[in-house]
Amino acid sequence: MIKDIEVKKKLSSRWFEYLQSEICKQFELLEKKVSKKSKVFKKRIWHKKNKEEGGGISYILENGNIFDKVGVNKSTVSGKFQKKFRSKIMGAEKNGQYWASGISVVAHMKNPKMPAVHFNTRFIVTSKSWFGGGIDVTQSFKDKKERKELNKKLFRICKINNKNYQNYRKWCDKYFFLPHRNEIRGIGGLFFDYERDNWENNFNFVRNVGIGFLDITKKIILKKINVKWNTKDKEKQFLKRGRYVEFNLLYDRGTKFGLNSGGNVEAIFMSLPPNAKWK
């Protein structure tokens, strides 16, 4: 059993880095599948103002054959939260110190019949330490079968790690909710946080969620790669993307965490769609 927190930090941040490169590689392969004239990820490196407090690497691919925009971010940052924000982070109440490493992915698809997918896992250290993360899927068009398969896959990932999927699923529905519209953003998924009972088991779970996300996304894409769509479908997707923007700017904790921890604006807003509409 690993007890040294520095070892835990190193293992988790290395995993996120490996997963980032794997996701980018696989997504580029999917792009190539459609056409040899395919786009590749652009790499951006950023540091916090105080370079000793870390930074991140973000990969963005835009105007692809499959992805309108997909961002794959990895960051490892540390520092001290401002006083007013401390009470909102477990274990940061006293001195506000934190260390955090994580990966997040948001993919907005060209084909409006394909859902947008979002994934994130993180390891956070304050006076306490824990894993958190999730996967969620946002359809512009209802597809019950897709939803069912998602649930099945996520259920299995949870089961082999002795985690209760029903709880995480409920948490996801509750989290990705727009109260001002009384509307759920997506079709659900998995949302977990404050996982701190057994580090090895939780780390394993986090790795399974990461690989699971890649599997799920590839399957969703391959299944719909030849599904036809028209401009009217695209309009519907643009309006759904408006909801995505509303959620991310009004409620998302990740956005708030990013803006409150001196994160890189471009990297934080990577989650925003390339465009959105409002009626």
Next chain:
Amino acid sequence: MIKDIEVKKKLSSRWFEYLQSEICKQFELLEKKVSKKSKVFKKRIWHKKNKEEGGGISYILENGNIFDKVGVNKSTVSGKFQKKFRSKIMGAEKNGQYWASGISVVAHMKNPKMPAVHFNTRFIVTSKSWFGGGIDVTQSFKDKKERKELNKKLFRICKINNKNYQNYRKWCDKYFFLPHRNEIRGIGGLFFDYERDNWENNFNFVRNVGIGFLDITKKIILKKINVKWNTKDKEKQFLKRGRYVEFNLLYDRGTKFGLNSGGNVEAIFMSLPPNAKWK
């Protein structure tokens, strides 16, 4: 001197109603100037869940010859703020009761060389009562002359009402600011709040600001009605609209007030552009 608060409520809300109809009329005339095949405003009426707490009327014109989207809202609402929100509103700390009437206008132009314009005035009553409001202009393309003329006009409106424009101008720059980008949203304008020293004078000022907004907007439009633009210019406008969305959802007090006072989502989000992009 008017002392009765009920009379003040009636006079102010009637003014906002009159101004709303005047703005809609003038904007439709501008649309007709370009082509006889012009769009007209669509009227939407909404009520709070509890109908006794009021509601509003919003007029929206979309896909016009001049306006991509323009909304002209008037609402008169009352009620009790939720406890956690009370400390944020002057005079509502104790019992949370409020009454508010106001007009707000946001115009997103078809021609990207024309700036977006925003205007709002309101009369709010808690255990205290005051006027607030403002005008601000957001250019996608720098136009120093336009900015200069705006300042000149606003300066004059303030001067004849014994108001200090410099203070309001600074307040505007400070308010319409995106801290996460260290960027001012617009080119400035006028922002005032908590005007409660002399009701008659303040009411007069509010009326002058309203008529002034209409004058300013008409001049801006007529000056640029024939200015050429291309798709590249439009792209730039879409990105600027992204900033508009960020501000409105992350920081705008009006949006927060609306969402916290049981306002109508469509009416609150009228301020959002019809579309926006992010790089």
